[in-house]
Amino acid sequence: METLRIDGNTRLLVMTGAGVSAESGIPTFRGSDGLWENHPVEQVASPEGFHADPALVWRFYSQRRTGARPCVPNPGHLAIAEWEQMLGDRFLLATQNVDGLHRLAGNQRLVELHGNLFTTRCTRCERPPFEDRLAYPEGTVPLCGQCGGRLRPNIVWFGEPLDSRDLLQVGDFLRRDDTRLVFMAVGTSGAVWPAAGFVDTARKSGGETWLVNAEPAENTGRFHHFIQGRSGEVLPKLVTFE
Ligand code: BV8
Ligand code: ZN
Numbered sequence: 001m002e003t004l005r006i007d008g009n010t011r012l013l014v015m016t017g018a019g020v021s022a023e024s025g026i027p028t029f030r031g032s033d034g035l036w037e038n039h040p041v042e043q044v045a046s047p048e049g050f051h052a053d054p055a056l057v058w059r060f061y062s063q064r065r066t067g068a069r070p071c072v073p074n075p076g077h078l079a080i081a082e083w084e085q086m087l088g089d090r091f092l093l094a095t096q097n098v099d100g101l102h103r104l105a106g107n108q109r110l111v112e113l114h115g116n117l118f119t120t121r122c123t124r125c126e127r128p129p130f131e132d133r134l135a136y137p138e139g140t141v142p143l144c145g146q147c148g149g150r151l152r153p154n155i156v157w158f159g160e161p162l163d164s165r166d167l168l169q170v171g172d173f174l175r176r177d178d179t180r181l182v183f184m185a186v187g188t189s190g191a192v193w194p195a196a197g198f199v200d201t202a203r204k205s206g207g208e209t210w211l212v213n214a215e216p217a218e219n220t221g222r223f224h225h226f227i228q229g230r231s232g233e234v235l236p237k238l239v240t241f242e
Pocket of ligand 1: 016017018019020022023028029030031042045096097098114155156157158159160161162186187188189190191192193194212213214215216217229230231232
């Protein structure tokens with residue numbers, strides 16, 4: 001297998017998707033052909049879906065909380081955490097995943113592009129998002145203790161903008177000019193924007209681009225290197241530090 005050599009003059013941006021958590025037992029989106037209880041995920045994970053049937057959406061997220069709670073980081077997560085240890089501020093991780101496993105593995109230089117499954121926020125008042133590991137009972141919609149407004153999962157749904165501070169942090173890292181850039185996508189089908197476009201920004205910045213995925217992704221052709229395999233097996237052997 002090809003290996004990636006990282007020296008003192010290289011910075012690394014890693015972007016992960018659901019595939020990096022598959023070996024931890026968390027189902028991917030495309031693996032379940034994008035359906036949940038016969039609802040297209042895009043419909044349930046959307047403001048329209050929440051407006052139409054908030055109890056259904058809370059059932060979807062409560063079930064995912066129950067499913068994800070016992071899961072632990074796998075060797076792929078642990079390898080990425082080690083890379084941060086080795087590189088410090090020459091490392092950044094942008095994840096599309098909401099399962100919290102990268103933080104559990106020890107990553108701190110982390111941008112959760114699509115939010116976090118275990119945080120909830122109020123749709124009405126300015127209360128900041130708060131830690132919430134509860135799976136709510138069937139048919140209920142939790143209300144805010146401070147204003148009585150409806151609570152929602154603190155997740156970026158389809159049709160909602162990503163946090164501009166997150167996008168700025170990723171953009172600034174990609175456009176730094178003090179080191180050589182390597183961009184690595186892991187376990188993502190490259191179907192969801194704007195994350196799917198980061199590889200193009202990386203290439204425009206002269207970056208070397210790598211994809212580690214179980215199967216070819218929609219944007220495989222835009223990567224200089226493609227390693228087909230399971231991230232839990234590939235990542236621990238992929239990088240050598242000089
Ligand atoms: C926005 C939270 C605008 C939900 C998620 C047409 C063109 C361009 C864009 C669009 C378009 N139509 C609509 C859009 C916009 C839309 C979009 O991209 N839609 C897609 C479907 C076409 N994007 C948005 O809506 C974004 N917002 O554009 O806003 C805007 C701007 C200003 C003002 C107002 C509005 C918001 C996108 C965020 C949506 N939320 N998550 C939740 O999680 O509940 S996205 C959701 O999909 C997950 O976060 C997930 O991470 C993400 C992407 O999926 P992947 O992570 O890639 O997972 P997937 O299953 O697809 O693939 C897994 C891969 O792993 C597979 O390839 C598999 O082979 C591989 N694998 C499996 N096992 C392993 C493995 N690899 C390695 N090892 C293994 N063991
Ligand atoms: Zn409130």
